[in-house]
Amino acid sequence: MIRLYINILVICLLSACQPPFMDSSLGKSGCRRCHSVELDPAHDIGCNACHHGTPEGYTRVQAHNGLIPMPSHPSRMAGACGRCHAREVTAAGSSGHFTMSGVIxxxxxxxxxxxxxxxxxELPIEEPPCTEKGLVSDMLRRRCFRCHVYYQGDDYIGTTRGTGCAACHLSIKAKGPWDHKFRGKVPDIRCLSCHYGNFVGWDYYGRFEMDFEDDFRVPLVEGEHIQRPYGMEWHDMTPDVHRTAGMGCTDCHHSGPCGGKERNVTCTDCHLEDKTGPHSGPPMDRKRIGHRPEDAGLVACAVCHAVWAVQDRGRSLIREDFPDYDDWSYLAIQGSSEVETTVKTCVNLPYEDWTIPRMLDKITGAYRQGLWFESFTERRWGLVELGEDAYGRLTVIRPILDLSLTYVDFSGVVRFDNLQPKIINDDLGSGNATRTGISPLWLPYSPHTIGPADAFRTIYVRSWLNKRIGFFSGIKLLN
Incomplete structure (x- = not known):
């Protein structure tokens, strides 16, 4: 009897030491033996259809041979998503979400x-940066494009997402455990995984990111640390009236990056009496200033109707190849998980244990030396500043190009100091200039903080329109 027990024990131990067989009843490919995922019916086509790999593999290493972890990445989406969604993939690939052409x-x-x-x-890669173009490109690649679809986002629960098509159509980390159910309609939380931190979209929810410095943040509420799902805390401001009414991003931006040349909904689609848009809004009084037919195309709706606007000034971006982490400890939290993790790790170590920092190229996925830090002279919301764009249209502006770049190499030598944009004249040919005497560092943008019209701005618009239309018609318009 004892010998029988010993034999049974030996058999059990030997079987426990064997590599796992891919014989799960949940999927003949064996993937679901280890990967417990739920698929929506349209995409329940087998894991290897998109992820490839070797389904018949005997071990994990064998099964993952040839695996494509992110088949929806822009470099691979045509071969994966494009097999069934060719039109959408083609349109997305040429959209601003993918090309970042407007930002560049x-x-x-x-x-x-x-x-x-x-x-x-085509953005150049210089390591280390030796020219101004190399430095500007490095800043874009490694600091600016953290919200790009080539990158999975910073390591915060509100910003970690998929790449390419999955950036919008799969859930994000904030929703809990990752799932594999694709959604056709993109919810706002997916948009906010990129459109956060004082970029358009964040303001739609009435949010304004706090200052980076510890002294200006509110990390404790009733003695408890508050969550930072987007890397930084924020002030709660007045949300957009459309948000208050329950509308989401795709109610107006319904086409998204997959819409190609399909036009998004405009204000007049829903607020003219004929209401050609998909929503029913209060009709415009065509006799009021800015609503008159002759005013069409001359004034952006936000000029009167924006409740508040973002005015971050003096943005400084500093690359340091071997920073003094003690100097940056008070700015460790600045919306970048790479900066936060590196600074918080090294600041508690003796100097001899400090590591050489690395930061990811958000386009290629390759690491390069140095960290890009960020700071501001001031971060403010306030009066809505107005100016004319390059086409003479009155619009809302903000100091988008009020920035400077500095580079300190590994030896502590300042290679570039306070490199700033060279726009000093109103060069209308650049498409960036304003024509009202305001610095050309202020560029047009569309604040998503719409509400009741501001009385003082309406008065200014009437005066501006009288001069503008009167100049071309030779008469002075009244009322």
Whole structure:
């Protein structure tokens, strides 16, 4: 009897030491033996259809041979998502969400006016940066494009997401355990995983990011640390009236990056009497200033109706290849998980144990030396500033190009100091200039803080329109 027990024990131990067989009843490929995921019916087509790999693999290493972890990444989405969604993938690939053409054009034209603007994949890589273009490109690649679909986002629960198509159509970390159910309609929480931190969209929810310095933040509420799902705390401001009414981002921006040339909903689609838009809004009084037919195309609706606007000034971006972490400890929390993790780790270590920092290139996925830190002269919300765009249209503006770049190399030598945009004249050909005497560092934008019209701005608009229309017609318009 004892010998029988010994034999049974030996058999059990030997079987426990064997590599796992991929014989799960949940999936013939064996993937679901280890990966317990739920798929929506349309995408329950087998894991290897998109992720490849070797389903018949005997061990984990064998099964993962040839695995594609992120098949929806922009570099692979045509071969995965595009097999069934060719039109959408083609449209998305050329959209601003994927090309970042608007961001690149604004920054590049500011620093290098009149020069050819590179595409996303043409941005030069210099390591270390030896030229102004190399430095500006490095800043864009490693600090600015943290919200780009090539990158999975900072390591915060509100910003970690998929890449490419999955950035919008799969859930984000904030929703709990990752699932694999694709959604056709994109909820706002997916949009906010990129449109946060004082960028348009964040203001739609009435949020304004706090200052980076510890002295200006409110990390404790009733003695408890508050959560930072987006890396930074925020002030609660007045949300957009459309948000208060229950509308989401895609109610107006319904086409998204997959819509190609499909036009998004405009204010007049829903607020003119004919209401050609999908929503029913209060009709515009066509006799009021700014609503008159002759005013069309001359004044942006937000000029009167924006309740507040973002005015972050004096943005400084500093690359340091071997920073003094003690100097940066009070700015460790600045919306970048890479900066926060590195500074908080090293500041508690003796100097001889400090590590050489690395930061990811958000386009290529490659690490390079140095950290990009950020700070501001002031972060304010306040009066809505107005100016004319390059086409003479009155619009809301903010100091988008009020920034400077500095680079300190590994030896502590300052290679570039306070590099600033070179726009000093109202160069209408650049498309960036304003025509009201305000610095061309202030560029047009569309605040999503819509509410009742501001009385004083309405008075200003009437005066501006009388001059503007009267100049072309030779008569002075009244009322």
């Amino acid at each position: 054009r604004a920054v590049w034209s500011g620093f290098f006016p009149g020069e050819q603007v590179p595409t996303l994949l």
